[in-house]
Amino acid sequence: MTALDAAPPRLDSPVRHRSLAAVLVAVGIPMFMVTLDNLVVTTALPVIRTKLGASLSDLQWFVNAYTLSFAALLLTASSLGDRLGRRRVFLVGIAVFTAASAACALATEPWMLTTARAVQGVAGAAVFPLSLTLLAAAVPARMRNAAVGIWSGIGGLGVAVGPVVGGAVAEGLDWTWIFWLNVPIGLIAVPVAAAVLRESRGGVTRLDPLGLVLSAAGVLALVWGVIHGSEHGWTSTSVLVALAVGGVLLVTFVVWERRAPAPMLPLRLFRVRAFSVVNTVTLTFNVGAFGAVFLLAQFFQVVQGLSPLDAGLRTLPWTMAPMVVAPLAGVLVGRVGGRVLIVTGQVLLAAGLGWIALVTTVDVAYAAMVVPLVLAGIGMGLTFAPVSAVSLASVPQHEHGVASGTNNTVRELGVAVGVAVLASVFSAYGGYGDRSAFVAGLVPALQVGAAIIAVGGVLALWLGRTPGQVSAR
Template identity: 35%
Template sequence: MAGTHSTDKAPAVPTPLRRNLILAVLCLALVAVVGMMASVMVAVPDIAADLGAAEGQLLWIVNAYGITFAGLLLVAGALGDRLGRKAILIAGLLLFAISSAVVVAVDDIGMIIAMRAVAGVGAAAVMPMTLSIITRVFPAGERGRAVGIWSGVTVGGALVGLLTAGALLEIFSWRSIFVFNVVLTGFTLIATVIVPGEGGDGRERVDVGGGLLSMLSVASLVFGMIEGPERGWGSAGIIAAFGLAAVTAAVFVGWELRHPRPLLDPRLFRHGRLASGAVIITSESLAMFGLFFVGLQYLQVIKGYSPFLAALAMMPLAIAAVVFSPVVPKLHTKLGYQSVVVSGMAMIGAGLLVMTTLDADSGYWPIAAGVFLLGAGIAFAATPATEAIMAALPEEKHGVASALNDVTRELGAVLGIALMGSIFSSIYRDRVGAAASQLPPEQARAVGESVTAGVRLGSAPEAPSGLMTGVFDSFQAGMSTALLAGVVVVAAGTAVGHVTGRTRRK
């Protein structure tokens, strides 16, 4: 691989107690940045009511964070390797806290969107540093357990964000979510005093061209996937976004192949385990966030759960991930990469299949079983996949490896929401048309565009006969089809991951 090696001296290994305290601090930082994306989704209705935000503005309040987060992960990973990981971690936490504090104080929607984008920049600096510091602090014999805990927190962090936001919204305004993030980040900043510092090789120049190309490619792809269902997949803007993503990705590959010190050498993907890990993580992240998108709507709109109860209903996923992630490394050592990963992906597929059986009359136990299987499967699949990616690169490149791992997670999340969300919306709209045909045209259009509107109009005393049943049946058809699409993607990802994972780097 092109590039020079760091001149850092090997750091002294901290004591076991300090290692675990460092792990706890880094997991707190991870919870803050991962939970932010999920928590704001819960607060969207309150933000709309308070600020009078239009639908397009609300979309950008949610998505500005994810675009900069995903788009800058590789750049942040490289900066951490070259300038020092602790320094980049602290800078990211500061950006994250300051931007959240500004949101608390302003009413201007444009400023809020801008601060959400700034928070995404901070999150991009934080997330890869957490994993790269963990892999440097923990010796080889303990690294698998630490990475397992990190993987569990990555999965559980989104649910922690949902649960915390739901609880806060029961009592306070939507701004309380950002106040909580400021407090959590401030505490984490203070606690970073125990994280060992390390000097990066400041003489190394960061691959700025590669960084800009990767950011533009990822940001264009994320933009296209997020905006596609809203603007139409065939619209000029979405086609242009995907075209730009493809062109800049191709230019990025060519640039990196010729650069003497590449940000990410494409030849690394000859390493079968690295390629397999990237595919597996993308697939499992797609399944989880796609389920969040349709599952939270099902719980809140169809079942009538509050935001807090909907988040609580998803907790078996986090429990399974946290319980199984630390023990997976032992199974990985005993049974091998392929057996553990394939078993995990099978659990994910089974969990999605259980969820396809849900309807308006379903009890909670099928929900709990489905999300528990999903969480267990993610623990079994993601932990070995993450270790495979990290092990493919030398220690001085662990920041880039961590960022690559995180990029696959974020892209999987975006793809899951876009793919499964668009399938769900299309099926629901097509199926509910007949039931809504008895309504005036404006109301019929509202029912077709929004399940919430369908439930509201269907529950009115003057509602046409069969409207509510039609809305519920259409929702169930859309959700089942979307989840089945998730099963297909998980199966395809398993097959590709299995084949590439069997190859060895030449």
């Protein structure tokens, strides 16, 4: 028995497995709802601005209030689930998310929508990582990788259709339906999840209050600084203070976790090479990929003059591919290992981004972009499921919660850093002045994104012969 296996899993009911379809419905629908709301509001912002009389700063906070609270509390929610019960925290998260969605729809002032979006983010942080942990515990070992693949595809679908749904609702219905749609889904999801999922906990029952505060505050400050870096300038006082405070808090968190009697993040996990490498690759992958998606969605609107809905539809060859590829990758990871799929995914994604950068001009035909968009989407699909599978497989079952929370926190940090870094490259070489200026900034930004992803592909070679099956220890 290794040190990682010292604490056995604690289950509150006898081990029994539901059908894969029932479990996927129980965890997949709430997770889809949460990922959808990450981006659904972006294409509806012009309409919301008019209806609520919102300022530019208000529009930014409609997005950032969700992103900040979501990213800051992923690890905290996973830790609470390990101690208080993963199913219990998951159900509370769904219920609060549903209520917050109704509050968003009822908002009549910008501050009301911002507050409700922040509560949505808090609740989403409880739903997203625990959906993976509960899924891994609820299906037989032989089916776990396939289940993780389908779970990844559902998450990819939420990201893909978010801007499309937002644009469609904003153009065809009242903007409040973006949020009202969540209410009946949530009301159904709570009893379904309660009936299908069994309760489980991690190996530690004591809370780590100081660790919870330090991790949440540190990630919050760091993500705030990154988000506002490209807007206010990386040398502005507010950004530098936020980054410094976030760094100090996270360093303090690490020091405390080394001494804490019941650490929320056991640092010994990072001595496992697969766990450390896969989280590093998660960071580089999300920095390059989502920073590029952020700019490409604007390219179709700013340069090619398309509506938000049409722009969202143009990105679907990229963003929809993972829905098909990720489940297949989940099946294959148990046969060929995570390294092969992750390295291949990073190579294809980097090649797709580089190809798009090569062909992009002011007058580029959409047909010239379809193949590299699909290539990039296949690369993402080959990455999503193996990253989650390797993250879980590298730790014992009773630490699946902290592994999922850590990986998803890194993912959200990567998204924020990617948008900020690639936006800064874009601003350095171009801008929004005219179509040519936008393309002049977009091309080097895509090249930087491709390079960052390629670095992650090289790092993934260090995964070695990664575990092929999600841990059931």
